[in-house]
Amino acid sequence: MKKWWNKKRAKTRKRRRKVSNETYTFADGLFDLLFWIPELILFPLRIIFWLLKGVGKWIGDIFDIV
Structure with missing residues (x-):
């Protein structure tokens, strides 16, 4: 039973380390780009x-004074 438990714990720890490894992937960059393109186009127009x-x-205030 102890062998099984240690093996299970090692797998769980390995999975946690893998999930918590915050790497910036190509897909993250692509999604960032897709979100920023509309903003970059609309910002100058705004x-x-x-x-x-x-x-x-x-100009309207100037004519109100006169």
């Missing part, structure tokens, strides 16, 4: 929209 909206409000 900035342009915010700038145009701010300039429009600024």
